[in-house]
Amino acid sequence: xxxxxxxxxxxxxxxxxxxxxxxxxxxxxxxxxxxxxxxxxxxxxxxxxxxxxxxxxxxxxxxxxxxxxxxxxxxxxxxxxxxxxxxxxxxxxxxxxxxxxxxxxxxxxxxxxxxxxxxxxxxxxxxxxxxxxxxxxxxxxxxxxxxxxxxxxxxxxxxxxxxxxxxxxxxxxxxxxxxxxxxxxxxxxxxxxxxxxxxxxxxxxxxxxxxxxxxxxxxxxxxxxxxxxxxxxxxxxxxxxxxxxxxxxxxxxxxxxxxxxxxxxxxxxxxxxxxxxxxxxxxxxxxxxxxxxxxxxxxxxxxxxxxxxxxxxxxxxxxxxxxxxxxxxxxxxxxxxxxxxxxxxxxxxxxxxxxxxxxx
Numbered sequence: 001x002x003x004x005x006x007x008x009x010x011x012x013x014x015x016x017x018x019x020x021x022x023x024x025x026x027x028x029x030x031x032x033x034x035x036x037x038x039x040x041x042x043x044x045x046x047x048x049x050x051x052x053x054x055x056x057x058x059x060x061x062x063x064x065x066x067x068x069x070x071x072x073x074x075x076x077x078x079x080x081x082x083x084x085x086x087x088x089x090x091x092x093x094x095x096x097x098x099x100x101x102x103x104x105x106x107x108x109x110x111x112x113x114x115x116x117x118x119x120x121x122x123x124x125x126x127x128x129x130x131x132x133x134x135x136x137x138x139x140x141x142x143x144x145x146x147x148x149x150x151x152x153x154x155x156x157x158x159x160x161x162x163x164x165x166x167x168x169x170x171x172x173x174x175x176x177x178x179x180x181x182x183x184x185x186x187x188x189x190x191x192x193x194x195x196x197x198x199x200x201x202x203x204x205x206x207x208x209x210x211x212x213x214x215x216x217x218x219x220x221x222x223x224x225x226x227x228x229x230x231x232x233x234x235x236x237x238x239x240x241x242x243x244x245x246x247x248x249x250x251x252x253x254x255x256x257x258x259x260x261x262x263x264x265x266x267x268x269x270x271x272x273x274x275x276x277x278x279x280x281x282x283x284x285x286x287x288x289x290x291x292x293x294x295x296x297x298x299x300x301x302x303x304x305x306x307x308x309x310x311x312x313x314x315x316x317x318x319x320x321x322x323x324x325x326x327x328x329x330x331x332x333x334x335x336x337x338x339x340x341x342x343x344x345x346x347x348x349x350x351x352x353x354x355x356x357x358x359x360x
Contacts, residue, residue, distance in 0.1 A: 001303045002125040004204070005032025008239040008259030008295055010077075011041045011321075012068050013061045013268070021324040028313045028325065030073040031299055033124040036131060037262065038206060038239045039069070039077040039106070042084060042091040043098035049090035055139060057267055058086035063098035070102065075122060078133030080108025080151045081208040081240065085142040089149050108133025108206070109144065109151050116144035116152040117188065119196040119203075127302055130200035132192055132233075136181075136209035136220070137240055154189065154207060155182040156220050179220040186224065190231035197232030201305035206237040210258060213290040214241060215341070217257050225255045234307060235300060242291035244338060248345035249360060254310060260295040264321040293317035294326070294334045296356075310358040312338075312349070326354055 007029065016022060029035055042060040044050045052058045069077070077099070085092055092109060099106045110116040119130045135142075136154040144150035160175040189205075196203045205228050210221050225236045229250055236255040238245065245258035296312040314326035314334045326334055331354040338356075339349050348359040 001301065001308075002033045002127040002129075003031060004129065004202075004235070004300045004302065005029055005035050006204075006235075006237050006256070006259060006298050006300075007035075007037045007262035008237075009040045009081075009242060009261045010037045010263045011059055011061075011083075011265055012065050012263055013041075013265040015065075016068055016071070016263070016322060017320065021318075022322060024325050025297075025315060025323045026072055028297055028299075034075045034122055034129055035073050036204060036206065036237070037069075037072075037074050037077050038081060038208065038237075039079050040081050040083050040239075041065075042087045042095050044087050044091045044094040046087070050087040050094055051090065053086055053088055053139070055086060059083040059267060060087060060091070063094065063101075066098055066102035066104060069104055074104065076105040076107070076120060076131050078108040078131070078206040078208075079106050080116075080133035080135040080206070082135065082137035082139055082142070084109055084151060085139060092149055105131075106133075107131050107152075108135065109149075111149050113144040113146055113148075113150075113152075116150060117192050119192060121196070121200050127202065127305070128200040129202045129204060129302075130196035132189075132196060132203065132205040134189060134205070134207050136207065136224075152189075153185060154209065154224065155185050156180070156209075156218075157182055177218075179218045181220050181224050181227070186227055189224075190227055193228050193231040193233050202235070202302055203233045204235045204237065205233045206239070208240045209238060210241050210245070212241055213243065215243060215245065217246065221257060225257070226250055229253045229255070244292060244295050244334070246341040246345055247338065247347050247349070247358065248342065249347055249358070252307065252360065254298075254300065254307060254358075256298060259298075260292055261317060261321070262295055262315070262323055264291065264317070266321065294330070294337075295323070296334065296338070307360065310360065312356040312358065314354050314356070328353055331355075
């Protein structure tokens with residue numbers, strides 16, 4: 001038997017505050033024999049050939065921050081997200097080098113598409129766990145190719161469902177968006193999952209996707225999660241919206257559509273570009289206000305290759321963007337919202353003070 005824990009978006013720009021509150025979170029996190037996180041930052045000293053790309057803002061920290069990843073107990077990270085390429089190919093290679101030098105395995109990016117698609121297998125208590133990372137958030141040039149470094153891509157096709165009769169009656173009607181995963185990407189990703197399942201007892205796939213700051217799932221997120229589970233995935237972990245989202249049990253497997261923020265420090269405003277933003281003047285404080293400080297740490301128990309339980313520990317971020325165990329009042333709020341979001345999927349979550357159990 002082994003236990004796995006997971007956290008969402010993690011951006012650490014400076015050493016964490018060593019407090020009893022953080023220590024309590026680390027204790028909860030390390031209840032997992034293996035800990036998986038989304039590392040949403042570039043690890044670089046900002047030296048050539050690493051240059052900031054032309055984005056609204058870019059995210060980075062010094063490579064020495066890997067010591068904090070060790071202190072948190074991270075066993076492996078995914079780097080497949082929309083910020084890994086913020087400092088171009090140079091920044092990507094800096095990040096991979098920093099993680100390798102720190103003996104922290106990573107998935108989701110590489111020197112070409114083959115290496116970006118590779119899974120990593122870790123073993124705990126005679127249980128082999130394969131980890132895969134991918135991203136549907138793909139700033140231009142960030143997807144890996146046959147001769148191009150980058151992320152393991154999940155391209156999304158978008159269509160507008162236009163109803164001509166409704167447009168005639170209401171010309172400003174905003175037609176609904178229908179999204180699907182590019183067929184070849186889905187086929188390739190499912191093949192990776194199937195291959196991983198042949199080698200491992202459990203397969204975990206993390207995908208950076210969905211709409212930033214929005215609630216709910218796009219069509220393609222549900223399509224993707226179900227497809228990879230049908231291919232052999234046991235646990236699907238989503239992130240990107242910076243908000244905790246619904247949990248679904250599909251074919252007895254776990255889907256966390258978005259775990260929200262785990263640690264998210266303030267960005268360096270030096271690299272914010274107001275002229276590229278969706279507003280005439282980019283307000284970083286407003287961006288932070290649209291994120292949620294609430295998340296959970298899922299602890300999944302595996303016995304003989306099967307999921308036997310899943311416990312959730314409620315977390316609320318403080319003003320620094322660092323995690324603390326939620327008190328009972330905050331836990332009730334977090335779990336009430338999570339239950340409401342998950343109810344359409346038939347998921348039942350039972351609270352026990354600041355923790356909860358998913359009824360499998």
